[in-house]
Amino acid sequence: xxxxxxxxxxxxxxxxxxxxxxxxxxxxxxxxxxxxxxxxxxxxxxxxxxxxxxxxxxxxxxxxxxxxxxxxxxxxxxxxxxxxxxxxxxxxxxxxxxxxxxxxxxxxxxxxxxxxxxxxxxxxxxxxxxxxxxxxxxxxxxxxxxxxxxxxxxxxxxxxxxxxxxxxxxxxxxxxxxxxxxxxxxxxxxxxxxxxxxxxxxxxxxxxxxxxxxxxxxxxxxxxxxxxxxxxxxxxxxxxxxxxxxxxxxxxxxxxxxxxxxxxxxxxxxxxxxxxxxxxxxxxxxxxxxxxxxxxxxxxxxxxxxxxxxxxxxxxxxxxxxxxxxxxxxxxxxxxxxxxxxxxxxxxx
Numbered sequence: 001x002x003x004x005x006x007x008x009x010x011x012x013x014x015x016x017x018x019x020x021x022x023x024x025x026x027x028x029x030x031x032x033x034x035x036x037x038x039x040x041x042x043x044x045x046x047x048x049x050x051x052x053x054x055x056x057x058x059x060x061x062x063x064x065x066x067x068x069x070x071x072x073x074x075x076x077x078x079x080x081x082x083x084x085x086x087x088x089x090x091x092x093x094x095x096x097x098x099x100x101x102x103x104x105x106x107x108x109x110x111x112x113x114x115x116x117x118x119x120x121x122x123x124x125x126x127x128x129x130x131x132x133x134x135x136x137x138x139x140x141x142x143x144x145x146x147x148x149x150x151x152x153x154x155x156x157x158x159x160x161x162x163x164x165x166x167x168x169x170x171x172x173x174x175x176x177x178x179x180x181x182x183x184x185x186x187x188x189x190x191x192x193x194x195x196x197x198x199x200x201x202x203x204x205x206x207x208x209x210x211x212x213x214x215x216x217x218x219x220x221x222x223x224x225x226x227x228x229x230x231x232x233x234x235x236x237x238x239x240x241x242x243x244x245x246x247x248x249x250x251x252x253x254x255x256x257x258x259x260x261x262x263x264x265x266x267x268x269x270x271x272x273x274x275x276x277x278x279x280x281x282x283x284x285x286x287x288x289x290x291x292x293x294x295x296x297x298x299x300x301x302x303x304x305x306x307x308x309x310x311x312x313x314x315x316x317x318x319x320x321x322x323x324x325x326x327x328x329x330x331x332x333x334x335x336x337x338x339x340x341x342x343x344x345x346x347x348x349x
Contacts, residue, residue, distance in 0.1 A: 005175040006030045007157070008111055009126040011073060012041075013061025013211060015192055015204045016128030016160060021069055022199055023159040024126055027176050031126065033073040034114075035062040036107050038082040039237050041211040061205045068201065078110065079237060086214070087233050091145075096220035098212060100134060101142055108150035124155040124170045131161045132186040140164070160184045160192070213244060222248050225349045229256065229293065238272075245269065246289075248349040249306060255293030256349065257303055259310055274326050279307055282332070283320035286311020301335060308337035 009021040011033035025031050066073035085106045089099035104127075111117065111125050131140050143165060147156045154169040162171065163183030171178040184191050196204060205211075213219040222243045227233045229250070242258060246265050250256040260266040266288045269278070276290040279300075289307045291300075300323065308319035318334045 004028070004030055005124075005170070006032075006120070006122045007124050007126050007170075008114075008117055008122050009033050009071075010107055010111060010128070011035050011062045011065050012128065013063075013065055013205055014128065015189070015196060015201075016130060016133075018065045018068065018128070018201060018204055019192055019195055019199070020126050020128040020159040021065070021071065022201075023181065024157075024176060025069060025071070027180060029176065031069075031071050032122075033062070033066050033069075033071050034111055035073060035075045036078045036082075036110060037075060038103075038212075039079045039240050040082075040086075040213045061211070065204075074116075076110070076114075078106075081110075082106070083235075094134075094215065096215055096217050097223055098214040098220075100215075101145070103212075104129070104146050105149045108146060108152050108156060112150060112152045112155065123175065124157055124168070125152050126157050126159060128160060129158045130184045130186075130192075131164050213240075219243055222349050225250065225256075229253065238275075242272075242290075246287075247310075249347045250349050251302055251306065251344070251347050252295075252299060255291055255295040255299055255303070257289050257291060257306060259289040259307060260287040273324060277323065277325055279304060279321055279323045281308055281311040281313060281319050282322045283318075284308075284311050284313030284316065286313065286319075301333065302338075304333050304335045305338040306343070308335055309340070309343060311337075313337060 089102040162181035304321040313319035
């Protein structure tokens with residue numbers, strides 16, 4: 001009897017990793033999933049607090065994929081280790097601040113170098129990569145770079161596009177049947193969607209979207225603005241989570257406002273009241289706002305006028321705004337809401 005082979009699959013929560021894992025499972029391979037948490041893939045975070053997204057199911061797609069496949073999923077926190085990947089990508093960024101190629105190398109390397117993988121006698125690694133699907137990291141010429149620089153070499157198998165690549169060790173050794181692998185290529189997701197239907201998967205995450213905020217231009221712009229304003233590219237988890245919440249308005253270089261857009265965001269931002277100076281209209285219904293930076297007294301009055309502009313007192317002669325310091329001290333100011341014409345569009349980060 002031959003020894004059953006074992007594989008680790010990188011599970012992002014998307015359609016491709018779901019299909020790649022299913023293909024190998026159907027060949028009788030024991031597969032366990034691994035999901036690396038960088039802090040930039042926070043599925044469900046925004047639609048869990050925003051009213052406009054209340055109808056969306058709130059779930060972690062990586063856990064959902066593991067549940068559909070009936071496999072164990074290991075979630076690994078790599079927030080601190082990932083900082084070097086983001087800040088110093090050897091292969092550069094994609095269209096925004098996404099270090100896609102370095103990110104894939106990092107994750108495959110992390111999987112193959114994981115002591116647990118060797119201790120539990122796992123033989124190879126699976127990813128859902130498809131040639132031509134992403135312009136930065138999933139090109140035919142970059143596939144060997146990922147395999148080589150990650151250290152996985154020929155133990156890295158891409159079931160969805162394997163027929164477009166040289167045979168890997170799992171194929172050469174007969175651990176998997178190459179004829180049962182696929183030759184997908186390009187950005188058209190219809191073949192994957194057809195295969196998902198064939199397997200009976202219907203409720204998967206929308207293909208091509210991904211969950212990494214670094215591929216999103218507005219988010220990347222906010223992150224770049226944060227780094228520039230602080231004079232440092234350091235960041236903490238709270239920093240990168242807050243970039244996805246509220247309106248970000250920088251009237252001056254020395255401070256920024258984060259203004260809630262609806263009730264869910266108001267509740268969320270209140271959780272930071274002991275860390276940031278916050279302000280809220282008390283004479284009229286309105287949003288809560290946080291100030292990040294070092295504003296002067298005049299800056300605070302400008303901030304109050306901006307916050308008043310976004311509340312129900314925008315057309316009032318005066319609006320009373322309360323400031324609360326992180327220590328709990330409170331002060332009130334009566335201000336005239338900023339006129340629409342005075343709200344500079346360039347202030348929006």
